[in-house]
Amino acid sequence: MDDVIKLDAANYKDLLKHYIDTQDEKSLYGVEQVSKSFIKNHILPEEIVNLHIQALAELYPEMSEKFQHSMDFLLEAMISYGLAHQEFQMLREKQYEIKSEISVAASMQNTLLGTTKPEIEGLDIGIVSVPAHQMNGDYHHFVKGKDGSLGIAIADVIGKGIPAALCMSMIKYAMDSYPEDSMEPKSILKNLNRVVERNVDASMFITMLYAQYLPCEHKLHYASAGHEPGFYYDAEKGTFTEIETKGLVLGVSSDAEYEQYELKVNKGDMVILLTDGVTECRDGDRFIESEEILEVIKSYEDLPAQEMVNKVYKHFERLQDFELRDDFTLLILRREV
Amino acid sequence: MNLSVDITNESEKSIVNLSGEIDAYTAPQLKDAVLPLTKTPEHTVEIDLENVNYMDSTGLGVFISALKSTKEHGSKMKLVNIQDRVLRLFKITGLDEIMDINSAIRGGSE
Numbered sequence: 303m304d305d306v307i308k309l310d311a312a313n314y315k316d317l318l319k320h321y322i323d324t325q326d327e328k329s330l331y332g333v334e335q336v337s338k339s340f341i342k343n344h345i346l347p348e349e350i351v352n353l354h355i356q357a358l359a360e361l362y363p364e365m366s367e368k369f370q371h372s373m374d375f376l377l378e379a380m381i382s383y384g385l386a387h388q389e390f391q392m393l394r395e396k397q398y399e400i401k402s403e404i405s406v407a408a409s410m411q412n413t414l415l416g417t418t419k420p421e422i423e424g425l426d427i428g429i430v431s432v433p434a435h436q437m438n439g440d441y442h443h444f445v446k447g448k449d450g451s452l453g454i455a456i457a458d459v460i461g462k463g464i465p466a467a468l469c470m471s472m473i474k475y476a477m478d479s480y481p482e483d484s485m486e487p488k489s490i491l492k493n494l495n496r497v498v499e500r501n502v503d504a505s506m507f508i509t510m511l512y513a514q515y516l517p518c519e520h521k522l523h524y525a526s527a528g529h530e531p532g533f534y535y536d537a538e539k540g541t542f543t544e545i546e547t548k549g550l551v552l553g554v555s556s557d558a559e560y561e562q563y564e565l566k567v568n569k570g571d572m573v574i575l576l577t578d579g580v581t582e583c584r585d586g587d588r589f590i591e592s593e594e595i596l597e598v599i600k601s602y603e604d605l606p607a608q609e610m611v612n613k614v615y616k617h618f619e620r621l622q623d624f625e626l627r628d629d630f631t632l633l634i635l636r637r638e639v
Numbered sequence: 640m641n642l643s644v645d646i647t648n649e650s651e652k653s654i655v656n657l658s659g660e661i662d663a664y665t666a667p668q669l670k671d672a673v674l675p676l677t678k679t680p681e682h683t684v685e686i687d688l689e690n691v692n693y694m695d696s697t698g699l700g701v702f703i704s705a706l707k708s709t710k711e712h713g714s715k716m717k718l719v720n721i722q723d724r725v726l727r728l729f730k731i732t733g734l735d736e737i738m739d740i741n742s743a744i745r746g747g748s749e
Contacts, residue, residue: 460696504704505670509696509732528732550733554703558733578696589724628695 307345310336315357322361344391346384351377404464408436411467415474417443419608422452422517426636428607430615434626439466440577442631443474445485450517453485456529456633457510458577460551469502473510487512487525488562491549495527495560498553508552511575515567520637522565522573527552530578533596537570542596545573572607573635574599579628585621599634607634641665642691644672652683658690661698670701677708677716684709689720699732706738715739 314336321329340350355373358365415438419427431440439460445453457473459466476497480490490512498508511532513524528551533542545565550558567573581592598617602610611632619626642665645656653676661669676684684705688694702718709716719741721729726742729735 458696460700504707505700507700507703528734530731548733550737551699551703554706554734555737582695 307340307343310339311353311357314353315360318354318357319361346387348377348380348384351380404436407464407467408433408438411437411471414471415441415443420444420446420452422446424517424637424639425452425515426607426634426638428609428611428634429632430611431629431631432615432619432626433629434579437464437467438629439470440579440629440631441470441473442633443477445477447485447514451485452515452517453490454513454515454575454633454635455490455510456513456575456577456631457508458529458579458629458631459508460506465503465506469498469506469508472497472501473508485514486562487514487523488560491525491527491552491560492558495550495552495558496556499556502553507554509577510552511547513573513575515635520567522567522635523562524565525549525560525562527558527560530576530581532573532575533592534565535572535574535599536568537572538568540600542574542600544592567637569637569639571637575633575635577629577631579626579630580618580632582628584627590618590621607636610634642668644669646672646676651681652685655684655686656690657686657688661691661694661701663695663697666697666701669698670704673701673705674708677705677714678712680713682714683717684714685717685719687719688722688725691725692722694725694728696728696732699728699734702734702738717741 314333317329317332317336320326321333337350351373355370355377358373359370419429429442431438431442433440439458441455441457441459443453443455445455447453455477457470459469459473473494476494477490480493491510494508494510502508507528509527509529511524511526511529513522515522524545524547526547526549528549529547531547532545534545535542545563547561547563549560552558565573580595582589584590595614595618598614599610602613605613611634614632615630618630642657642659642661645658647654647656655673655676657669659665673684673686676682702716705716708714717739718729721740721742723742726735726740729738729740
């Protein structure tokens, strides 16, 4: 590194001389290159002033004493800038470290919370879940029961970012610990509510919809803990209806009870589950109405469920200039046969 | 968007007038203003939401912690003049059943 400095220092002196004699643009360009190399090698501003003083002294030994003193004065004035610059460098490195640590945490979250979309005959499933920042506060989970049923959880942790993401892991492990045959939506929510109420900060809460699809009976059992209502698409009529549910968010009151509902799913019908990142989309200052979301979904009706959710996501991503305000999760379940 | 918080203290009651948006950026400010008021026993904290047209779930979190604090300290919280769009959030989350809420008197209630 010393060599670089020596080389650049000599170069600096030549360029300075050339500029003083000719005021040539080329030497200005030259000094720009030298200063870039200095920055790259962490040379501080006062060192450059020092270099300037030395170069001047060599080039013009007869320089006035007063001028020399003024240069020393300038040198002193630059020292604080040098310190500030060093601090900036340090912060930049730290920021880089933090960023990479968060990305490690995010990928760990993906591993911990990972769920695979199950293949179930006669059922077409599409799911898209995209975090607004590095870590996702939305969560979805599929569980295949021994009896052939499919459990689906979709949830949103309030409190965003890292604390929310950590909280999600707790929910997932609580759910994993339930025996497979007792997966009734209302009891799952009642149970999780107690876990969350005991373990979570007062301003943090979780909304969740838990659904259980029974392929043999073509029925959907579900219960909601204050979760954004989903929609039911009646293929025969071509209409959507809001799936009405009642139930308190998880983590607020330890004795909350949850109501369970049942829905008969006919051939071609769809169940659409989502989080508020979908319904709270904005187009500029305008809120997107749920009718608009449903219209977009309907326009892709002929596609397989996975392509549908992908297209719907792309649509709203574009509408919001590719900047999500909130985590976005959309799940479509369609009975094929 | 900003949130302005205006507090009027009476002997047994504090009236909090909010105006603006409650989201992840303004929620901490709301929390700092409201939470201390809930810590006096027998005190009523009335929060006027007439001029709040947008609130996201982070805002709900503030009201939930305030509610928990009223239970802990024996105080009361009342939400008044909630606009439809914000009220919807309280209804979906089931909080309208455990909180003392009055919807908007002006600006179109249901």
